[in-house]
Amino acid sequence: MQLRILGLLTGLLGLVSALSAQGSKLVVILEEESEKSKYSQFWSDLQDRGFQITYRSPKDTDLSLFLHGEPAYSHLLILPPKSKGLGPQLTPNLLVDFVNQGSNILLALSSEQPVPSAISGLLQELDITLPADRNSVVVDHFNYDTKSADEKHDVLLLPSPKFSKSETKNFFSVDKLIAMPHAVGQVLGNPSPLLASVLNAPSTAYTYNPKEEGELEDVFATGSQISLVSAFQARNSARFTVLGSAEAMEDKWFDASVQSPGAGKKSEKTGNKEFIRKLSAWTFMELGVLRVGEIRHYLNEGAQKGASNRTDVEKLDIDPTIYRIKNDVHYSVEVSEWSNTAWIPFTTPAGDDLQLEFSMLSPFHRLNLKPSSSNGVSTTYTAEFKLPDQHGIFNFFVEYRRPFYTNVEEKRTVTVRHFAHDEWPRSFVISGAYPWIGGIWVTIAGWVAFVALWLYSAPSQPKRDLKASSAGKR
Amino acid sequence: MAPKNRQSTPQQPPKLPTTTASQTPSKSQSKPSTSSSSSVRNTQDARQIAIGVWNNYIDATPQRVKLLDAFMVFLMAVGLLQFVYCVIAGNYPFNAFLSGFSATVGQFVLTASLRMQTNAENKAEFERISHERAFADYVFGSMILHFFCVNFIN
Secondary structure (H helix, E strand, C coil): CHHHHHHHHHHHHHHHHCCCCCCCEEEEECCCHHHHHHHHHHHHHHHHCCCEEEEECCCCCCCCCEECCEECCCEEEECCCCCCCCCCCCCHHHHHHHHHCCCEEEEECCCCCCCCHHHHHHHHHCCEECCCCCCCEEEECCCECCCCCCCCCCEEEECCCCCCCCCCCCCCCCCCEEEEECCCCEEECCCCCCEEEEEECCCCEEEECCCCCCCCCCCCCEHHHCEEEEEEECCCCCEEEEECCHHHHCHHHHCCEEECCCCCCCEEEECHHHHHHHHHHHHCCCCCEEEEEEEEEEECCHHHCCHHHCCCHHHCCECCCEEECCCEEEEEEEEEEEECCEEEECCCCCCCCCEEEEEECEEEEEEECEEEEECCCCEEEEEEEECCCCCEEEEEEEEECCCCCCCEEEEEEEEEECCCCCCCCCHHHCHHHHHHHHHHHHHHHHHHHHHHHHHHCCCHHHHHHHHHHHHHHC | CCHHHHHHHHHCCCCCCHHHCCHHHHHHCHHHHHHHHHHHHHCCCHHHHHHHHHHHHHHHCCHHHHHHHHHHHHHHHHHHHHHHHHHHHCCCCHHHHHHHHHHHHHHHHHHHHHHHHHCHHHCCCCCCCCHHHHHHHHHHHHHHHHHHHHHHHC
């Protein structure tokens, strides 16, 4: 009874507090208390979304990301430090451990302060490269805000993020311009399934160091090569987002009015509030989190056919451990997606499919799973197929790794046996075998006739002789 | 001593044991064999030779050996038909082909063994085995073969 009340209470608490699929504890690393008020709209937004925010300075001696070897927080937000580094509690190693244990990090950079080498070292581990020049800034002489940066051109105005692949789900689209003041450009390394650029610079942008005099030479990166917001999703689905401009989160830019250069351009409001909200929601596991519910597979032939639509479930054999080759098999998997507040049925983006592999070392089947039914929480994806003509230990394997979605990797191992000796069709069922069946019986009939003839045609004389002789001898 | 020898001794002199097994052809044996051999020497006609061989076979072979030969020809025909069918129509129920074909082959081998053991000309080699014993073995072996084939064809 007590346990039940306790469970109810924790359930209610979970319902009330966390809007993240993972946890609500967020730690914000900022150096000076005075900085805090700059982001007040963002903090109140986060608190409204149910996060319990702890503000810590990197200099705090009792700051620790881990408690008893486990992450003490679910999420970490690092604002650009004024000092040269992040201190002994936030070394790249510890931050990588933090991510490896499943926690998420949102890292904000700013070109106003030189980027600490600890941070560029950390990003180097994720294959994100920052300019070697620690003070460099991204400028664009065609997409800047004429109101605030008429001279320096270092406040970039960007349209909503777009992805080249149409089947990539876009969690970050906003319908207004996004202002990225004093951004640090990043360059993503080798094409990696873990890394994705959320917001690219326009093709006319480039990085440069405002403190350097004279001609511009050896530009670190130009054009859309520069990523202003990068997203890294580790193999354990923990998320690490690099926001090139910390100022974009400030109240000042949340609904500032900006104006693009060029005649006829009007002053308009920025979409920063919505973009930062979506970016933080994605980073802190409020968006794009997939969950696999019930997985069922069963023999789809004979008495078991169509078992999913039947009510006499207790008579059916669901999830058997053994099948036979060439069996018809039904497989279904429930997938839900966390969307801000609740689990909703997951539907694959248009042009994309959830796939089932039936594999032993290599897949023997790779099939598209079709959505068959959906309740309020999850979509059921099903596939029906005939097992291959190969016995062994097989896996029903669903693997779904897409940018901005958490990874789905579900394996169910079954044995596939060969035909038992009494499961083959009898030869009299196969009309092709009639001549050979006839051959046997003709042989036997011929043999019987031969034996009869042999016995009938026994030479009488020698027999009598034999008898007589043997009688005579004895 | 084997019973074969004992049976032959009282009727005829022990020099000629070969002719004792079958009484009927022994009389007519001498006449056609000489005529056919002479015709082979005189005319080189292949047809003549074949006819001669055939006549010789008809005249000189004991009744039971003829019966054995007829049965073996029959088995060969049945086996050949099954093999031709396999070549033309494919070997899909392969066990059916194997058992059907091997039934004829096995029966052929068993029959050939019976022929060896009961042929009067091989008397010297099988003198310890009576015809009745050989035939009983043959029946026993054949029944095992049939059992296996019918079982294997499923």
